[in-house]
Every structure is written in C-alpha cells, then in structure tokens.
Amino acid sequence: MADVKKIATRESYGNALAEVGAQYPNMVVLDADLSAATKTGVFKKAFPDRFIDCGIAEGNMMAIAAGMATCGKLVWASTFAMFASGRAYEQVRNSIGYPHLNVKIGATHAGITVGEDGASHQCLEDIALMRVIPGMTVISPADDVETKAAVRAACEYDGPVYLRTGRAGVPVINDNPDYKFEIGKGIRLKEGGDVSIVATGLMVNSALEAAELLAADGIKADVINIHTIKPIDKDILVKTAQKTGKVFTAEEHSVIGGLGAAVCEVLAEECPVKVNRIGVYDVFGESGSAGALLVKYRLDGKGLYEQIKEKM
Amino acid sequence: MDNLELKRHANEVRRGVLIGTHAAGAGHPGGSLSAADIFTYLYFEEMNVDPANPKDPKRDRFVLSKGHTAPGLYAALAEKGFFPKEELTTLRKLGSHLQGHPSLKCTPGVDMSTGSLGQGISAAAGMAMAGKLDNADFRVYTLLGDGELEEGQVWEAAMFAGAKKLDNLVVIVDNNGLQIDGPIEEVNDPNPIDKKFEAFKFHVINVDAHDFDALRAAFKEARDTKGQPTAIIAHSLKGKGISFMEGQVGWHGKAPNDDEFAKAMADLDKIEEGLK
Numbered sequence: 001m002a003d004v005k006k007i008a009t010r011e012s013y014g015n016a017l018a019e020v021g022a023q024y025p026n027m028v029v030l031d032a033d034l035s036a037a038t039k040t041g042v043f044k045k046a047f048p049d050r051f052i053d054c055g056i057a058e059g060n061m062m063a064i065a066a067g068m069a070t071c072g073k074l075v076w077a078s079t080f081a082m083f084a085s086g087r088a089y090e091q092v093r094n095s096i097g098y099p100h101l102n103v104k105i106g107a108t109h110a111g112i113t114v115g116e117d118g119a120s121h122q123c124l125e126d127i128a129l130m131r132v133i134p135g136m137t138v139i140s141p142a143d144d145v146e147t148k149a150a151v152r153a154a155c156e157y158d159g160p161v162y163l164r165t166g167r168a169g170v171p172v173i174n175d176n177p178d179y180k181f182e183i184g185k186g187i188r189l190k191e192g193g194d195v196s197i198v199a200t201g202l203m204v205n206s207a208l209e210a211a212e213l214l215a216a217d218g219i220k221a222d223v224i225n226i227h228t229i230k231p232i233d234k235d236i237l238v239k240t241a242q243k244t245g246k247v248f249t250a251e252e253h254s255v256i257g258g259l260g261a262a263v264c265e266v267l268a269e270e271c272p273v274k275v276n277r278i279g280v281y282d283v284f285g286e287s288g289s290a291g292a293l294l295v296k297y298r299l300d301g302k303g304l305y306e307q308i309k310e311k312m
Numbered sequence: 313m314d315n316l317e318l319k320r321h322a323n324e325v326r327r328g329v330l331i332g333t334h335a336a337g338a339g340h341p342g343g344s345l346s347a348a349d350i351f352t353y354l355y356f357e358e359m360n361v362d363p364a365n366p367k368d369p370k371r372d373r374f375v376l377s378k379g380h381t382a383p384g385l386y387a388a389l390a391e392k393g394f395f396p397k398e399e400l401t402t403l404r405k406l407g408s409h410l411q412g413h414p415s416l417k418c419t420p421g422v423d424m425s426t427g428s429l430g431q432g433i434s435a436a437a438g439m440a441m442a443g444k445l446d447n448a449d450f451r452v453y454t455l456l457g458d459g460e461l462e463e464g465q466v467w468e469a470a471m472f473a474g475a476k477k478l479d480n481l482v483v484i485v486d487n488n489g490l491q492i493d494g495p496i497e498e499v500n501d502p503n504p505i506d507k508k509f510e511a512f513k514f515h516v517i518n519v520d521a522h523d524f525d526a527l528r529a530a531f532k533e534a535r536d537t538k539g540q541p542t543a544i545i546a547h548s549l550k551g552k553g554i555s556f557m558e559g560q561v562g563w564h565g566k567a568p569n570d571d572e573f574a575k576a577m578a579d580l581d582k583i584e585e586g587l588k
Contacts, residue, residue, distance in 0.1 A: 028445065052441060055475070060468035063431045067438025070416065070424060072369065073445075091431055091465075099416050099425040 006169030007144040009202075010108035013165045014039025016151035017076060017106075018046040024155055027074040029106075030065055032058045037167075038078040038108040058083040062091035062103075069101040074155060077103060081110035081164060085126035096160050097133040104154045104161045105130075110140075111252035112280065112297055113168035113202065113290035122285035127200075128257025130162040131230040137183060138230040140164040140251075140259075142204035145174035146227055149181030157183060166252070168290035170202045186233035188240075192220030195308065196240040199250040200226045200259045206294075207250050209301020210308060217309075229259055234266050241271045248276050248308050252299055255279040276311045278304060313357050315524045320587050321391055322352040323580055326553045328387025330576050332403035332410070333567040339404060339412070342563040343457060344384030346488040346521065346548040351388035353527045354453055363393040366420045372450050373439045375424040377432025377466075378457035378486065379413040380565070386410050386419070394421035430463030432456070433483060437473045440481035440541075451535075455484045459491030461502035467512065473541045474513030481541040482534045483514070486521065488550035490561040509543035521548035554579050 017029055021043055033056045035041040044051035054061035058079050065077040077084070084107040085092070096103045107126060114122045131138045139154065139161060141147040147165055154161040173189075189204070190211050199207035204225045211221040222240045226232065241247055247267065249260035260277025267275055280297055294300040298307055325348045333339035355361065359372040376385045383403060390397040395409070402408035409418045413427030423439075426432040436454035443450050460466060473481050485505055493499045502508075506516045515537040519530040527546075534542035550564070551557030554576045568576055 028442075050445070052476075054472060055468075057465075057468035057472070059431075059465050060434045060437075060472060063434030063465070063469070064438035064441065064472065067375070067424065067435035067440075068442040069438075070373075070435070071439050071442035071446075073442050090428060091434070094425070094428045095431045095435055 004171040006171055008167055008169045009141055009143065009147040009165035010039045010167055012144040012147035013106055013108065013151060013163070014042035016148040017043040019148070020152060020155055021047045021050065024074050026072055027076065027155065028052060028068060030054050030061050030075060030077045032056055032061050032079040032083065034079055038106065040078045040106065058088040059091045062088045063095040065103045066095040066099065066101050069103050075103045076106050078106035078108065080121060080123070081107035081126045082121055082123040085129045085162070086123060089129055093133050097136055100135050100159055102158050104163060106163050108165045109167045110164045111166055111201070112285040112293045113166050113252065115168065115290040115293060116287050118287040119284035124254045124280045124285065125257065126164060127229055127251070127253050127259065128261070131262065135159060136230065137161045137228065138164070139183065139228050140201040141227050142201060142225055143170055143174050144172045145179055146181060150227065153181055153183050164201065166202055171205050173205055173208060181227070184228045184231045184233055186236035187225040187227070188222065188236065189225050190221060190223035192222045193243055194220045195312065196222045196224060196244045196247040197250060197308070198224045198226055198237065198240070198247060198259070198263055200229060201252055203250040203252055203299060203304070206299060206301045206304045210305035213301065213305040214308065226259060229262055232262050232266060234270060237263055237266050238271045241267050241273045245273045247273055248278055248311070250304055251279040253279050255281055278307050316587060318352055318356060318524045321356050322349050323583050323587065324391050325352050325384065325387045327577065327580050328390055328397065328400050329383045330568060330573060332383040332386060332400040334573040335401035336404035337567050339383045339567055340380045340565045341383065341567065342490070342550045342557060342560070343378060343381040343486060343488065345552045345554060345557065346550045347381055347384050347455060347486045348552065349522050349524065349527065350455060350484060350486065350546055351384050353524060353531070355388045355392045357528070358531050359453065360450070361421070363421065366394060370448070370450055373423045373436070373452045375432040375436040375439070375452070375454040376414050376426050377436070377454050378429065378460050379426030379432060382412065382414050385414060389419070389421040429457070429460040430465035433466055434469040437469050437478060437481060440473065440478040441476060443480050444478065451480045451482065453482045453484065455486060457491070458485055458487045458489065458496050458502060458505065459499065461485065461505060462500045470509060470512040470514065477539050478541045479538050482531070483509070483541065483543045485543065485545050486548050487545050488548045490550045490564065492564050494561060506545050513540055514543040515540050516543045516545065518545045518547065521546035522552055553583060
C-alpha cells in the first residue's frame with residue numbers, strides 16, 4: 001500500500017476550518033500558541049481577524065471560548081488533546097459542558113502517534129475524559145474525508161463537540177461518492193459474519209488491513225467505523241454483535257474508558273456477547289516514530305490482526 | 313439614581329441574601345453582603361440590562377466569577393425584577409431555578425454559569441473579546457473574590473485581557489480580606505492586588521466598596537479608560553450591614569438560624585429607618 005495517499009487529520013482539520021470560515025461569519029478560532037502544529041494557522045491565514053491566539057494558557061482559552069459562545073460566536077478552541085482534555089478538563093466541564101455552549105474543541109495530537117514527543121504529550125485518556133461530560137459529543141474521525149465532514153457537521157450542530165485528530169499521516173479510506181457523515185451514525189465498511197471489528201480514528205485503517213489478513217485465513221470480518229463515540233450508534237453495534245457474536249474494539253487510546261468501554265456498555269445491556277478491547281493497555285506511551293510505535297503497541301494492521309487471532 | 317435610592321435597593325438586596333440563605337439553611341452570606349452595594353450599583357446604575365429582555369444581544373454582561381455569592385446576585389436580580397422576590401426562598405432547593413451557584417440555563421439574568429473559581433473572569437474576557445470583534449457597544453463586568461485571586465487562571469485571564477486591550481471589560485475585586493480558612497494574608501497572600509493588575513496592563517482604581525459616590529466615580533473612570541481593561545479593587549467589609557456578621561470569617565459559608573435571621577433583619581430594619 002505504498003502509493004496510498006496519507007494526510008494527517010490535523011491537516012484536514014485546519015484545512016476544513018479555512019474552508020468553512022466564509023460560510024460561518026460568526027465563527028472564530030482560538031489556539032494556545034500551537035497554531036502551526038494544530039493547523040489552525042491555515043484558518044488564521046485566511047481569516048486573520050477571526051483568529052485569536054490565547055497564548056499558553058489552555059484552561060483560560062476554554063473559558064474564553066465559553067464566554068464568546070454566550071455572545072453568539074461559533075467557537076473552535078484548539079490545542080493538543082493532552083491539554084484540551086487533561087489540563088483544561090475542568091474548564092471544559094464547568095464552563096463549556098455544564099452550560100452546554102456552542103464550543104467545538106479541536107484537539108489534535110491525540111494518541112501515541114504524536115511520536116517523538118513521548119508520553120507527556122501522547123494523550124491516551126481524552127475519549128474517556130470527554131465522554132463522561134454530560135451532553136458532550138465526541139468525534140474521532142478516521143481520515144481526511146471524515147475529518148472535513150466532521151468539522152462541517154460540528155459547525156451545523158449547536159452544542160459542545162470534542163473533535164479528536166492526530167499528528168501522523170493516515171491513509172485516505174473514505175474517498176468515495178457514497179460516503180456520508182452523520183454525527184452518531186456508525187459506518188459499516190466491510191460485511192462479514194465471523195467477527196466484528198469496531199474501530200475509531202486511525203484504527204479504522206488498521207481494522208481494514210486486519211480484515212484483509214483475516215480474510216486470507218478464511219475469517220470474514222464485519223468492520224464498523226465508529227467515528228462518533230458519543231452519542232454512540234447502538235443500532236449498528238447491536239446488529240453486528242447479533243450477527244457475529246464476537247466483537248473486537250480497536251482504538252489508539254487506553255482500553256479503559258474509551259471506545260472499547262463505550263461498546264461494552266452498550267452490548268452488556270443490549271446484546272451481551274464477548275468483547276475484546278484492543279488499544280493501549282493501561283500504560284503511558286514513549287518516544288519513537290509514529291509508525292514504530294504503532295508496530296510496538298500492535299496497533300498497525302498486522303498487530304491488530306495478530307491480537308485478534310490470539311484472542312479468538 | 314441618587315444615593316438614597318441606591319442605599320434602599322442595597323438594603324433590599326441584603327434582605328434577599330438573608331432570606332435566601334436562611335430559607336436554604338446554607339449558602340454564602342458573608343461575601344454576598346460585602347458585594348451587595350456593588351451588585352446594586354451595577355444593576356441599578358451602571359449596566360444596560362432589561363429584566364423584560366434578559367437575552368438582548370446588546371445588553372451589558374455580568375459574570376459572577378465568585379459564584380458562591382450567588383445569593384447576592386439573585387437578590388439583586390430579583391430586586392431589579394428579573395424574577396419575583398418570593399422565589400428567593402427556593403434558593404438551593406430541589407426544583408428551584410436558583411441553583412447553589414449561578415447557572416445560565418436556569419436563571420433569567422444570569423449571563424454565565426460559574427462556581428469554580430477563576431473561570432468566570434476568563435468567560436468575561438471572552439465576552440469582551442466577542443464584543444470587540446463585532447464592534448459592539450456592550451460592556452462586560454465581572455466580580456471576583458480576593459481569595460479567588462489565588463487561582464492561577466485569574467492571571468491567565470488578566471494577561472489575556474491586558475494583552476488584547478479589552479477596554480470594554482471591568483474586573484471588580486471584592487476585597488473583603490477574608491477567605492474560608494482565614495485572612496487572605498495568612499492563607500496565601502494575594503497582595504498587592506492593585507500592583508498585580510497594573511502589571512497585567514490594567515487601569516486600576518482602589519475604591520471603598522460601600523461608598524456609592526466612590527463607586528460612581530470609579531465606574532465612570534472605567535468607562536473613560538481606553539485601550540486597557542479596568543480593575544476596580546473594592547475595599548469591602550465581609551458581612552457588611554449585619555452587626556454580628558461584619559468582619560467575621562465564620563459567616564463565609566454559613567446560613568443564619570431563625571434567631572440570627574430575626575436579629576439580622578432587625579439590623580436591616582434599622583438601616584431602612586435611617587433611609588426614610
């Protein structure tokens with residue numbers, strides 16, 4: 001797959017902001033001194049008057065975003081996932097979540113594929129932290145196409161959204177005319193009756209690769225892309241669980257509290273089947289290239305395939 | 313509005329604080345009373361707000377960054393007519409729109425949900441920033457406690473407001489000198505407050521929080537100040553107006569019992585007599 005087009009979802013995010021900026025005159029973008037990395041700099045260049053650099057003060061930025069939203073602004077507040085969901089957790093909860101304000105949190109650099117910066121910057125807990133906030137929508141897009149669609153959908157939706165993107169390039173997998181993004185609606189990417197692979201973010205690509213390898217072994221996988229972790233698509237989860245009776249979740253996040261946990265919560269109540277959560281197993285990350293880390297943590301296509309085989 | 317009328321309203325706001333906290337059996341009377349004259353001045357003289365149209369986009373905004381003194385804010389809103397005064401007795405009770413800390417989704421006239429200290433000033437700075445982007449005329453006021461200044465976020469917000477030259481923002485510090493654990497100097501001394509805000513590029517005014525002439529002059533000076541935000545350091549007396557609460561840190565977060573309530577209301581009756 002050497003010639004596959006790869007784009008980092010943070011890139012897609014920054015481009016999408018600039019693309020929709022003209023459509024939403026009330027839209028403003030806030031950043032905390034990371035606009036070159038989060039790619040909000042693309043918006044800044046296109047709409048300098050609607051870009052506000054809050055400096056290195058993420059908690060303050062979130063509450064500023066909240067204040068602006070009360071005045072009718074459609075606010076995107078951006079920083080790394082670690083700081084957006086971790087450092088500024090309580091500001092997000094109390095100043096954005098509690099009053100259910102129209103703030104979109106553009107959290108880039110999620111997961112281990114932050115790479116060389118290491119564990120201090122590799123947020124593996126953000127999905128868990130954000131989805132426990134009442135009324136928070138949590139979206140983790142898989143590729144360029146999905147990220148841009150998610151930005152548009154988030155702009156149309158009135159309420160707080162956490163949008164999780166990554167630093168490393170990921171293959172474009174949704175570039176087809178039938179692709180349709182709807183908040184809260186999972187997407188079946190592959191039909192199969194033997195096992196279900198429910199994935200989010202860049203793990204959707206790994207899931208597709210793992211499904212190919214499983215197919216070579218005669219195992220047909222139902223591959224589901226859960227781009228919206230909250231509200232989660234119960235229907236698609238129950239249907240795939242009923243069909244295969246065996247569910248694997250895959251996420252570039254801790255197995256505690258993230259997609260796997262969300263899927264378990266649904267299936268335990270609606271359709272109890274065995275679920276194996278594949279992700280980062282309650283450890284911190286480390287420095288290394290994104291690719292090498294995905295291999296080490298067995299989250300690339302081959303690693304995922306092997307983990308599924310071992311647990312089957 | 314003349315000072316006598318303001319004083320009458322302030323006395324009613326103080327009654328509202330006592331009625332609410334007494335009925336709730338909880339809440340924060342001390343800091344509500346120290347700020348009662350500030351609430352009164354803001355809602356009856358300074359701010360452009362209309363109880364009939366509490367969401368008017370053109371209105372001035374108020375953020376109670378020291379959200380625990382919600383009883384004072386609610387009493388002022390009720391006195392101004394945002395909702396009936398009778399509802400003050402529902403404070404903190406199940407089903408009431410008067411939550412323990414301000415909630416913009418619940419209470420008419422509340423512009424921001426607060427309670428977690430340090431966050432309200434940031435939200436107020438965000439409102440002021442939004443106003444600047446839209447070339448809007450509204451002004452934004454936020455009231456902080458002096459103990460609240462120990463929250464680092466206050467200074468993040470102050471840095472932002474100074475750096476972005478938000479001259480439509482007025483930060484008021486209710487400097488009553490007492491926080492839950494004792495005198496602010498003993499807990500984690502945030503002094504000098506005025507020098508700090510000056511360093512963050514604010515125009516700073518020190519004022520007697522209970523002198524309406526001084527407040528009038530200070531808010532006018534804030535209005536006339538261009539190119540920088542204003543901080544009004546309002547030197548106040550915790551529990552102001554209630555003889556046995558004045559200067560007592562114990563009344564930070566304690567409600568009066570029936571006897572204390574009667575005594576407190578008698579204090580306010582006496583004040584009212586003097587305003588006839």
